[in-house]
Amino acid sequence: MxxxxxxRAPMDDPLGPNALDFWVGRWLVAWAGGGxxxxxxxxxxxxxxxEESFDGHEGGNSFLGRSLSVRNVTDGRWRQxxxxxSGVYLDFVGVxxxxxxxxEREAMRDGVALTQRMVWQDxxxxxxLWQWQRSEDAGTSWEVIWExxxxxx
Numbered sequence: 001m002x003x004x005x006x007x008r009a010p011m012d013d014p015l016g017p018n019a020l021d022f023w024v025g026r027w028l029v030a031w032a033g034g035g036x037x038x039x040x041x042x043x044x045x046x047x048x049x050x051e052e053s054f055d056g057h058e059g060g061n062s063f064l065g066r067s068l069s070v071r072n073v074t075d076g077r078w079r080q081x082x083x084x085x086s087g088v089y090l091d092f093v094g095v096x097x098x099x100x101x102x103x104e105r106e107a108m109r110d111g112v113a114l115t116q117r118m119v120w121q122d123x124x125x126x127x128x129l130w131q132w133q134r135s136e137d138a139g140t141s142w143e144v145i146w147e148x149x150x151x152x153x
Contacts, residue, residue, distance in 0.1 A: 015078060015094055017071055019101040020050045022123050026153040031146065033058055038153065054084075069094075069103075078103070092118065115139050126152040 013019075020041075027039040037056035044051045054065040065084035071094075072079055078094025080103050092103035097119060104117040115135045122129050132146040 014096050014100050015076075019071075019078060019094065020069060022125075022128070023050065023052075023120070027150045028153050029054075029056065029148050029150055031058075031148045035148075037063075039150070090116075112136055113138075117142075 023041045024043060025041060027041070028036070029039050030036045035056055035058035037054065039055070040053045042051055043049070048070060050067075050069040052065070052067040052069070054063070054067075056063040056065075063085060065082060067080050067082040069078060069080040071077070078101060080092040080094070082088070082090040082092070090105060092105045094101050095104045095117075096102075097117075100120060100123070102117050102119045104115060107114045107116055113136075115138065117133050117135075119131045119133060120128050121131065128150050130148045130150060131144050133142040133144055135142050
C-alpha cells in the first residue's frame with residue numbers, strides 16, 4: 001500500500017515531480033480584511049500539469065485567477081503561468097526555498113527592478129500559509145504583500 005498524499009514523508013527533491021503534491025485538493029482561503037474564497041488545485045494532462053482555480057471575494061469584489069504549473073521536460077524546472085480576472089499575466093520559475101518549492105519572477109515597477117515570489121509556509125496535510133512577497137534589493141530582504149491562510153475543505 002502506498003502512502004496517501006497526506007502521509008508523505010518530506011521529499012528528497014523539493015523541486016522534483018511531486019513538489020506540488022501538498023497543494024492538490026480543495027481549499028478554503030481567508031486573508032486580512034475579510035477576504036475569503038476557495039482554491040481548487042488538481043492534476044491534469046496525464047498528471048503532469050497542476051491546474052489552480054482561485055475564487056476569492058472581499059467586500060463586494062470578486063477576484064478570480066487560474067494557473068498552470070508544469071515541470072518542463074526540457075530543463076527539469078517547474079514553471080507557472082498565472083492569469084486573473086483583472087487581466088494580469090505572470091510567469092514564474094520554481095526555486096528551492098528552505099527545502100520546499102517556491103515560485104519566483106523578475107519584474108519592473110515604476111522603473112524599479114523587483115523580484116516577486118510565492119511562498120508556501122508551515123505546510124501540514126490540512127493547512128498552510130501562502131505569501132506573495134517582493135524584494136527591491138535582489139533578494140536580500142523581502143516584504144510580504146499578501147498573506148492567505150489555507151485550510152483543506
